[in-house]
Amino acid sequence: MTTAPRRSSRLLLLSTVVLAVVGIALLGVPHGQESPATATVTATASHATTDPSSAAATAPAGKPTASTDPSPTSAASTPPSLLESALPPHGExxxxxxxxxxxxxxxWPADLPAEDERELLTAGRALLRADAxxxxxxxxxxxxxxxxxAVAPAxxxxxxxxxxxxxxxxxxSDRAVVHLVWAGMDRGGTFTDLRITDWHFTRTIEKGTATxxxxxxx
Known part of the structure; x- marks a missing residue:
């Protein structure tokens, strides 16, 4: 079982990656201006949450905000061509x-066998969908x-x-985590993207088969 500090540090790092996209986008906007797309991403990033189920209890109230800001240093030193390729296209x-x-x-460079990664991603996506x-x-x-x-979905x-x-x-090698970034509309009618969720897995072997x-x- 992964400890709370480990999970917290991973979520903060994941938040940094997501918010870095927003930070890079801001560099490409002329001073004093903000494109509609950038404004939307910036607003939604501040509403990232790590637990889909908790939204049912809080909607439509505000959601926790990511506590880690993107570092402008790496973005500023990146060639313009690479910055452009890293940016999401304008619009939602x-x-x-x-x-x-x-x-x-x-x-996070890949560090799992391709078969294990596919199995984990399939399960992680299905778990997130079921939870949300x-x-x-x-x-x-x-x-x-x-x-x-019968439970009303969040x-x-x-x-x-x-x-x-x-x-x-x-x-x-016997533990893995699936990091997911997702978007959704809660029961209060608020749609936000760049939400963050982690699902942790352990590998067990039954009758010679690893699961x-x-x-x-x-």
Missing amino acids: GVAGDRAVQRNLEAA TGAGRAKWPTIFPDSGV FATARFRIQAAIARRDGN WTPQPRI
């Missing part, structure tokens, strides 16, 4: 997700004890979207 929607994915992959929208919770009764009870299925995801080792088992959220 799926088009900007590729830049978020690139930043995650650059921040309630869809598919019955598959993980130990993670969602209320899966047999986020609308139609407005839920995973923007980026990576799976990496979590300390040793990644998700761990309950703390």
Whole structure:
């Protein structure tokens, strides 16, 4: 089981990567101006949350803000061509997700076998969807004890979207974590993107077959 300090440091680092995109975008805007796209991303980044389920209790009240600011030093020293390629296209929607994915992959180089990474990403995406929208919770009764009870979803299925995801080792070869960045509309009608969630897994071997088992959220 991953300790709280380890999870907190990873979430802060993940927040830094996401917010770095916003910081880079600001460098490309003339002084005194702010593009609509940049304003939208900046506003949504300040509403990042690490627990989809908690939104049901707080919507439509404000959400926790990311506490780590992007460092302008690395962005300022990057060649303009690289800055441009790292920026999400102007405007909202799926088009900007590729830049978020690139930043995650650059921040955490792959360190798992391809087969394990695929398995973890599939499970991590499904767990996040189940946690946020309630869809598919019955598959993980130990993670969602209320899966047999009618529960109002915290986020609308139609407005839920995973923007980026990576799976990496979590300390040793028998532990892994799936980092996800996502967007959704809560029950209060507020849509925000660049939300951050981690799902932790441990590897167990049963009858000679290795399986990644998700761990309950703390």
